[in-house]
Amino acid sequence: MKNKTLWLSILLMFGLGGNAEAQRAKPGIEVLRDSSFEILRGKRVGLISNPTGVDSRLVSTVDILDSAARTGTFRLVALYGPEHGVRGNVAAGQHVASGRDARTGVPVFSLYGATCKPTPQMLTGVDVLVFDLQDIGTRSYTYISTLGRVMEAAAENRIPVVVLDRPNPLGGVRIEGCERIEPGFSSFVSAYPVPYVHGMTIGELARMLNGERLLRNGVQCALTVVPMQGWRREMQWKACGLPWVPTSPHIPTPESACYYPATGTAGELGTLHIGVGYTLPFQTVAAPWITDAERLATRLNALPELRGFRFRPIHYRPFYGTDKEAEQHGVQIYLTDSLPGSSLTLLPFYVMQELAAMYPTRKPLATATPARLSMFDKVLGSDRLRRLFAAAGYRVTPEMKSYWRPSETFLARRKAYLLY
Numbered sequence: 001m002k003n004k005t006l007w008l009s010i011l012l013m014f015g016l017g018g019n020a021e022a023q024r025a026k027p028g029i030e031v032l033r034d035s036s037f038e039i040l041r042g043k044r045v046g047l048i049s050n051p052t053g054v055d056s057r058l059v060s061t062v063d064i065l066d067s068a069a070r071t072g073t074f075r076l077v078a079l080y081g082p083e084h085g086v087r088g089n090v091a092a093g094q095h096v097a098s099g100r101d102a103r104t105g106v107p108v109f110s111l112y113g114a115t116c117k118p119t120p121q122m123l124t125g126v127d128v129l130v131f132d133l134q135d136i137g138t139r140s141y142t143y144i145s146t147l148g149r150v151m152e153a154a155a156e157n158r159i160p161v162v163v164l165d166r167p168n169p170l171g172g173v174r175i176e177g178c179e180r181i182e183p184g185f186s187s188f189v190s191a192y193p194v195p196y197v198h199g200m201t202i203g204e205l206a207r208m209l210n211g212e213r214l215l216r217n218g219v220q221c222a223l224t225v226v227p228m229q230g231w232r233r234e235m236q237w238k239a240c241g242l243p244w245v246p247t248s249p250h251i252p253t254p255e256s257a258c259y260y261p262a263t264g265t266a267g268e269l270g271t272l273h274i275g276v277g278y279t280l281p282f283q284t285v286a287a288p289w290i291t292d293a294e295r296l297a298t299r300l301n302a303l304p305e306l307r308g309f310r311f312r313p314i315h316y317r318p319f320y321g322t323d324k325e326a327e328q329h330g331v332q333i334y335l336t337d338s339l340p341g342s343s344l345t346l347l348p349f350y351v352m353q354e355l356a357a358m359y360p361t362r363k364p365l366a367t368a369t370p371a372r373l374s375m376f377d378k379v380l381g382s383d384r385l386r387r388l389f390a391a392a393g394y395r396v397t398p399e400m401k402s403y404w405r406p407s408e409t410f411l412a413r414r415k416a417y418l419l420y
Helices: 002-013 028-034 061-069 142-156 202-211 254-267 293-301 347-358 370-380 384-391 398-404 408-415
Strands: 044-049 075-081 107-110 128-132 161-164 223-226 284-287 309-316 328-335
Touching: 028 061, 028 161, 028 223, 044 061, 061 075, 061 128, 128 142, 142 161, 142 202, 161 202, 202 223, 254 284, 254 328, 254 347, 254 370, 284 309, 293 309, 293 328, 293 347, 347 384, 370 384, 384 398
Parallel strands: 044 075, 044 128, 075 107, 128 161, 161 223
Antiparallel strands: 284 328, 309 328
């Protein structure tokens, strides 16, 4: 009996008990493959993807479709590279070049360079566009903008779009931020009016952009979403049972995706270091002029509004970037509450509130350049949060919280597009 129990334990340890497949989320690419690529059969296919488009065994969607195309099921005629490129060999913010994919020989067209939207020439000879990118659940991440631009071009050129769905690493419950993008603040980091943390999968977002006519000029494309199997809204990344591929160089882990909406906005100011260039991207708030990191951590840990976080003093020197080797002092952030009770997106304002109290002459907003403030506002979709904060003497106010709350109208409309 003991030997039987030991053998069963070993089977379960190595995933041989037959339950591993049932316990993980199956991404859209696997569901599409299980259908023998039926919706692509006989068509000329264009694929928008990058290294995050993989199956559970880390086989690239590019290679999966190329392999299927070689059997004659369909033709893979074009690849489209978003930020970082089809094979992920381009740094953040750098233009992606067009050319030809070395592995498959398929032409590659850049969607992060001279244009972020496929031109009619790029779509020549394409019958259907397939979109497979791993989003991170935050509006300012450029993959959402790429999705929208692709759908707009598809609508204008009467080409159907197939979105292969993937998990939201933040889960599908947490929603934070005003969905409005004020006039003059629309950009590639705030392209569509959804909350800053939207709690939707990439497929659900596509359905909402299309159904609510949120694309430019209200166009709509012929859209098919291939849903996942086994994903539930409360599931964060670890529960999905899937490997993580860095969605960009500074999102190396799924935890990085959680901290991105907490500090990414502050990083736009140029007056605070958020761990990018060090080993903790988006997980710190620091500066050379913070002389009492211990006191800052104590003040932040005492705030009831930040009960879902813990802060510890940290001192480090970035390895690269504009602040390379400049000694930084501040706090490392730990997210201790995965539920929506604590606000990721207002956290930078609470940190700046405490810094303003500790260092009245070094307020991060007051010392930022106009260009940096402009980008900060564009990421948030408005300058209103910043202005309310400054007008209140650099304190977070109920008015800020009320403004930043997603509207009930949006939340009601969102429900119609949820798949899980």
